[in-house]
Amino acid sequence: xxxxxxxxxxxxxxxxxxxxxxxxxxxxxxxxxxxxxxxxxxxxxxxxxxxxxxxxxxxxxxxxxxxxxxxxxxxxxxxxxxxxxxxxxxxxxxxxxxxxxxxxxxxxxxxxxxxxxxxxxxxxxxxxxxxxxxxxxxxxxxxxxxxxxxxxxxxxxxxxxxxxxxxxxxxxxxxxxxxxxxxxxxxxxxxxxxxxxxxxxxxxxxxxxxxxxxxxxxxxxxxxxxxxxxxxxxxxxxxxxxxxxxxxxxxxxxxxxxxxxxxxxxxx
Numbered sequence: 001x002x003x004x005x006x007x008x009x010x011x012x013x014x015x016x017x018x019x020x021x022x023x024x025x026x027x028x029x030x031x032x033x034x035x036x037x038x039x040x041x042x043x044x045x046x047x048x049x050x051x052x053x054x055x056x057x058x059x060x061x062x063x064x065x066x067x068x069x070x071x072x073x074x075x076x077x078x079x080x081x082x083x084x085x086x087x088x089x090x091x092x093x094x095x096x097x098x099x100x101x102x103x104x105x106x107x108x109x110x111x112x113x114x115x116x117x118x119x120x121x122x123x124x125x126x127x128x129x130x131x132x133x134x135x136x137x138x139x140x141x142x143x144x145x146x147x148x149x150x151x152x153x154x155x156x157x158x159x160x161x162x163x164x165x166x167x168x169x170x171x172x173x174x175x176x177x178x179x180x181x182x183x184x185x186x187x188x189x190x191x192x193x194x195x196x197x198x199x200x201x202x203x204x205x206x207x208x209x210x211x212x213x214x215x216x217x218x219x220x221x222x223x224x225x226x227x228x229x230x231x232x233x234x235x236x237x238x239x240x241x242x243x244x245x246x247x248x249x250x251x252x253x254x255x256x257x258x259x260x261x262x263x264x265x266x267x268x
Contacts, residue, residue, distance in 0.1 A: 006049065008067075011069070026059070026066070038061070040059050097153065097159045153239075155172065156168060161219045169248060172196060175243045178240055197236055197238055198236070198237050206219055215230050217236065
């Protein structure tokens with residue numbers, strides 16, 4: 001792959017644009033947004049194209065507009081691939097549970113496009129060994145499989161409300177259409193719906209039940225967190241039901257704790 005600067009120069013020449021054209025067009029961008037950072041003088045453009053000088057985000061956006069190219073594509077020329085966010089999210093573990101919009105802007109995702117013929121959904125297997133080929137699929141293509149409005153949440157490293165079912169550091173998929181508490185006689189803890197709840201103090205995952213206008217937030221029996229009773233919807237609102245989870249079973253630990261120390265969870 002060509003260096004980013006050389007790729008930008010090749011793109012400019014292919015479109016028949018001179019450095020003067022870029023200067024004039026970028027000046028209009030700067031005037032529109034009242035920010036001179038959008039402006040690209042010929043000397044600066046020459047440095048970007050031939051000396052490897054990094055353009056700021058404003059100038060890179062200007063070039064993406066002038067060259068009619070996706071801003072994310074130009075970012076990728078400089079080694080920033082926004083589609084890597086899903087994998088890179090695991091590098092930082094915030095202590096508090098929260099909603100996550102980080103994946104909403106992804107343009108594509110890698111999915112298995114061919115499985116080993118020996119794969120059987122009836123048997124437990126190492127899926128990584130069963131995938132014969134991975135492929136890059138546009139998320140717009142996957143939209144045809146969507147039947148509900150999903151959002152995504154993260155269980156903070158200090159949120160032990162549903163431990164050990166949902167360990168701290170887990171990612172959860174939430175169906176926003178299922179935002180009403182279901183009452184029933186559940187045969188096991190795995191049958192009972194888990195809800196993603198927003199309170200004045202933040203977010204959490206828990207079992208829920210209603211008592212008149214009160215929402216009862218019930219943690220797992222093995223959790224150190226206490227039951228909370230909050231006014232609904234003034235103090236607590238159900239975002240939706242947890243319908244999917246991705247977790248690591250051995251790598252999480254409470255913030256501030258060392259691998260050899262006993263974690264001291266914060267009661268959320």
